[in-house]
């Protein structure tokens with residue numbers, strides 16, 4: 001599998017991924033709504049334009065057959081920090097895919113995008129996501145309400161901003 005920065009030619013594979021997993025995702029995070037699917041092409045173009053400004057960095061996880069099996073997104077990129085979000089296809093779940101992909105994204109976030117810290121949040125009932133975050137080094141930092149449900153915020157320092165790096 002490969003982590004690829006979102007591109008224009010990803011549109012149809014990404015739409016297929018979102019449609020195929022719509023019900024599955026809605027079990028743990030809010031559904032995107034019919035308007036997301038109806039306006040997919042325009043939204044895809046808008047995301048790519050936004051990505052060009054550097055305020056978001058979206059990535060797809062693509063398997064050897066070229067199918068999208070996950071998304072790994074950085075949003076609100078500013079001042080050396082960003083929010084992390086992700087989703088993995090039902091057929092690829094429970095095999096360590098999210099954990100491996102988040103770790104890869106952390107390396108990219110530091111080396112490619114020059115970030116120093118990341119934020120994340122998940123609901124208290126999303127044990128899979130909590131496991132992914134803590135395994136990747138995120139530390140709980142507070143409480144939050146996510147679409148009306150109690151949640152936990154997390155932070156991760158990507159690199160030491162002090163001067164002791166030789």
Ligand SMILES: CC(C)(COP(=O)(O)OP(=O)(O)OC[C@H]1O[C@@H](n2cnc3c(N)ncnc32)[C@H](O)[C@@H]1OP(=O)(O)O)[C@@H](O)C(=O)NCCC(=O)NCCS
Pocket residue numbers: 024025028029086087088089092093094095096097098099100121122123126127128129131132
């Ligand atoms: C959360 C999500 C990304 C995890 O992806 P994944 O590839 O299955 O994650 P991993 O396999 O790397 O790790 C998940 C771990 O949580 C465990 N887990 C899964 N469901 C669990 C549950 N209900 N209770 C406890 N542990 C659970 C898995 O067994 C695994 O641990 P293990 O390696 O010891 O078996 C995926 O389930 C998903 O996309 N869910 C829907 C969208 C979502 O919730 N996104 C996150 C929003 S914050």
